[in-house]
Amino acid sequence: MRALARAISLVERRDPSTRELFETLGEPRPETEILGLTGAPGTGKSTLADALVAWHRAHGESVAVIACDPNSPFTGGAIFGDRIRMQRHALDPDVFIRSMGARGHLGGLALASREAVRLLSAYGFDRVILETVGVGQSELEVAGVADTTLLVLAPGLGDGVQMIKAGIMEIADVFVVNKADQPGYERTVLEIRSMLNMGPKLPWKPPIVATVASRGEGIDELMEAVARHRAFLVSSGRMEARRLERLKDEAADLVGEWSRKAARRLLEDDDDLAGRLEADKAPYGAAESILKEEGARLVPGQQ
Ligand SMILES: Nc1nc2c(ncn2[C@@H]2O[C@H](COP(=O)(O)OP(=O)(O)OP(=O)(O)O)[C@@H](O)[C@H]2O)c(=O)[nH]1
Ligand SMILES: [Mg+2]
Structure with missing residues (x-):
């Protein structure tokens, strides 16, 4: 575990010595499921990641979470709010949680997260969750690393407008309307639905799932949607195509x-x-x- 953490630090620093490592490790194992979590600040991504960790552990799967912060030049895995929140998993050897900042240039965080996924997969984690803040360019790049990207929204944050602006609709494989215990949640669902109906007909219609991450509600339905998306990727040949694109x-x-x-x-x-x-x-x-x-x-x- 310590060697893994050190290797991820080298990757985060973009240390050229890691090339040797990746020439040995190769691609992530195909059975490692890579989940992306993105969305505006405060929508509940970290709370959801925490609920997903609990869900995977209850199903006997090991899980790693990388919280990517494009706005931080270097986190070095420092202890911050999200890690403290996830401390209930701190002693579980089948859970790995850390943060990663963006160093250098555009594309750097995508490279670092991709290499971190390789390491976590080689280490043996069944699931890797990548959380990124916001909906800017580097977050889109990080979303490109995942097999399935969850776009997290919450009622009352004016996300509908924000999504259209950032052209982020296309990256959502599953829409999560979190904080479904809050007023205005039906309206957010309707907004997403009408936006989806305005767009072109796609072979995969992203489902909309309601969750209350803070109470662990809706996680079964969410993971069912993720499994359906994965099955679609595999059966349509898109999984293979995505790997080459990546x-x-x-x-x-x-x-x-x-x-x-x-x-x-x-x-x-x-x-x-x-x-x-x-x-x-x-x-x-x-x-x-x-x-x-x-x-x-x-x-x-x-x-
Ligand atoms: N009522 C309610 N509050 C929630 C829910 N999920 C998360 N929250 C609260 O919303 C706030 C923000 O949650 P975070 O998980 O930190 O959100 P985030 O998207 O990770 O935020 P950033 O990392 O800053 O982008 C916290 O106070 C959570 O407790 C929910 O389902 N219902
Ligand atoms: Mg967070």
């Missing part, structure tokens, strides 16, 4: 991560490049020549 995303993100770091170093060290920037008064020529002429040196460990 590898494409990862490869592109790695090109970004590697080349950005190395280019910054080259630009510091190379007087010709600096001279070029000063002459051009524009970045394009220097950027192009770095990619064309220094390609091999952009790969970590190749300079």
Whole structure:
């Protein structure tokens, strides 16, 4: 468990030494179910994650939760509110919970969470839950890591408008209307339903499930919806397709991560490049020549 935590810290720091590890570990085991939890702040994602952990443990499954915070540069797995909330699982060896911040660039958190999933899967966890805050770009990327993405909404937070704005409808495989004990819950369900009806007909119609996460209510129905989505992914061949898409995303993100770091170093060290920037008064020529002429040196460990 300690080695696992350390490996996740290396991944979070984007340490190049992890490459060796992943060349040995390969892809996550196909039987590991990866669940994404996203939604606006305060909708109850962490409370729901806690309820899901309890549900999985009651069904004899081991479960890991990674709380991704795109707004934090580096959490180092520090103890914060969510972990304290989940302390009832603290002594359970079949539960692993930690937070992860976003370091570096866009795509960094997606890469880190994908690699964390690989580690957790190799370690043997049956289920991995990725919680991300909000509905911005990096959260969408993290959602792309999951097999099934749950979009969590709560009544009275004006989420309907927010969803359309962020174009987030497409990433929801299951809609969760949490805080169903609060007034306005029927209205939120109606809003989602009418939005779904306005959109194009899709082969998977995302179900809407009501929960009261704080009391553990609706979790059976929710997990049933998740299982149905998974069965759909497998039977339609989308599971396989998603895995390849994810590898494409990862490869592109790695090109970004590697080349950005190395280019910054080259630009510091190379007087010709600096001279070029000063002459051009524009970045394009220097950027192009770095990619064309220094390609091999952009790969970590190749300079
Ligand atoms: N009434 C009610 N309150 C809930 C329910 N689920 C969560 N809450 C409360 O809503 C508040 C926010 O819950 P969190 O689980 O922290 O929400 P979150 O989405 O993780 O929030 P961020 O991590 O800040 O984005 C807490 O005070 C919870 O106790 C619910 O089903 N009903
Ligand atoms: Mg939370």
